Amino acid sequence: xxxxxxxxxxxxxxxEFLCQPYDTVLDVLRRDLNMTGTKEVCSTGDCGACSIxxxxxxxxxxxxxxxxxxDKNIETIEGMAKNGKFNVLQxxxxxxxxxxxxxxxxxxxxxxxSLLEKNTNPTETEIRYWLAGNLCRCTGYDKIVKAVxxxxxxxxxxx
Amino acid sequence: xSEVKFISPExxxxxxxxxxxxxxxxxxxxxxxxxxxxxxxxSGISQPDTIIDIKNIxxxxxxxxxxxxxxxxxxxxxxVLDEEEDFGNNWPxxxxxxxLIGSEQIQGRASLGGNLCNASPAGDSVPALIASGATVKIQxxxxxxxxxxxxxxxxxxxxxxxxxxxxxNFQFPKKQKHSGDAYLRMIPRTEMDxxxxxxxxxxxxxxxKCVDARVxxxxxxxxxxxxxxxxxxxxxxxxxxKAVEKAALACEAACNPxxxxxxxxxxxxxxxxxxxxxxxxxxxxxxxxx
Numbered sequence: 001x002x003x004x005x006x007x008x009x010x011x012x013x014x015x016e017f018l019c020q021p022y023d024t025v026l027d028v029l030r031r032d033l034n035m036t037g038t039k040e041v042c043s044t045g046d047c048g049a050c051s052i053x054x055x056x057x058x059x060x061x062x063x064x065x066x067x068x069x070x071d072k073n074i075e076t077i078e079g080m081a082k083n084g085k086f087n088v089l090q091x092x093x094x095x096x097x098x099x100x101x102x103x104x105x106x107x108x109x110x111x112x113x114s115l116l117e118k119n120t121n122p123t124e125t126e127i128r129y130w131l132a133g134n135l136c137r138c139t140g141y142d143k144i145v146k147a148v149x150x151x152x153x154x155x156x157x158x159x
Numbered sequence: 160x161s162e163v164k165f166i167s168p169e170x171x172x173x174x175x176x177x178x179x180x181x182x183x184x185x186x187x188x189x190x191x192x193x194x195x196x197x198x199x200x201x202s203g204i205s206q207p208d209t210i211i212d213i214k215n216i217x218x219x220x221x222x223x224x225x226x227x228x229x230x231x232x233x234x235x236x237x238x239v240l241d242e243e244e245d246f247g248n249n250w251p252x253x254x255x256x257x258x259l260i261g262s263e264q265i266q267g268r269a270s271l272g273g274n275l276c277n278a279s280p281a282g283d284s285v286p287a288l289i290a291s292g293a294t295v296k297i298q299x300x301x302x303x304x305x306x307x308x309x310x311x312x313x314x315x316x317x318x319x320x321x322x323x324x325x326x327x328n329f330q331f332p333k334k335q336k337h338s339g340d341a342y343l344r345m346i347p348r349t350e351m352d353x354x355x356x357x358x359x360x361x362x363x364x365x366x367x368k369c370v371d372a373r374v375x376x377x378x379x380x381x382x383x384x385x386x387x388x389x390x391x392x393x394x395x396x397x398x399x400x401k402a403v404e405k406a407a408l409a410c411e412a413a414c415n416p417x418x419x420x421x422x423x424x425x426x427x428x429x430x431x432x433x434x435x436x437x438x439x440x441x442x443x444x445x446x447x448x449x
Binding site for chain 2: 002004011021024043044045048049052057058059060062063064065067068069105111114115129130131133134
């Protein structure tokens, strides 16, 4: 079957790949581009483990066809640490022990980053609502919310 | 599997042309936000031979405001419409209905057009669109036509779209002075679930009297319903108890729901009255403010 050729930007880098019409961005990231930081859990858009941003919008990569990403700007968990340095959220997640098994963590981080880019002073309720599409079955969310609050505080202090 | 085609047209004409040709040969699906379609493909419910992505068509992504009348492209995502501050001031009920659909991730993709065409009886934005009095613009091989939202659905998963027709945009009437709309839904959990009952109300008030009212219910019949008897009961009233009760009974009478694990028939009927009254209160409060 003829494959579709797609040219897109992933974490700032021009990337080209070939995909089948039914392939999702998640399929291509994990299988073809060896970017396994983005996790596959439910594959139906319920759990948020595969969260990425596309042209700055938070989306589930399991619900985006790879063929749709022509000329888009995609950001994944792999683009979060810069020059070997953690993003502030990655640091506060560690400091607050906001993870156990780690499967939801990349999605949580990508979603939280997208919130803090919009709002550096979210209330606890706003954080909980924003992360409602990211399911964690280990920690019980409290530590995650505290880590996001701590990151927000750090961003505000350094602004 | 024969060869699956993925097409991404840039004009409505190209999309209509491709859609009408390919749907004669096999199963073609229009791709907007994909939040329903990709789940259907993954689970095997839908295995289209052709996928037409309509998000590169300008008109389907446009938001415009012509002297108070909004036109919203069918594929505009919830998160995008949410940032259009004045739309939410004009149609808070429509926006809150759309925003109830899924998580932030889903909002980054889900659209009014997709929710309408997916044709679930429980689609949250549909009752709100009906109550607003919006019309949908459709384009097909025979040209363009418009339809009120309440005429769009035939049954669960079934619409009045003809072969090759696609939904282009939604046209909202000019918001009347002292009018307000609201949408409420009942779900068994607190967030992100499918409506057991959804109710939208849009009222216009002049000198404390109701001069216009549109009430719509979702998830209580094969399609979302415009409850005309509820409008009749409210128009001309001061929202006195008797009129509101009569309208609530009209809501209950219009229900023809399914009986399932999320809600029995008698429960859905009863909740339709309660939700109507609460949505009405909210709409009145908003109407008085603006």
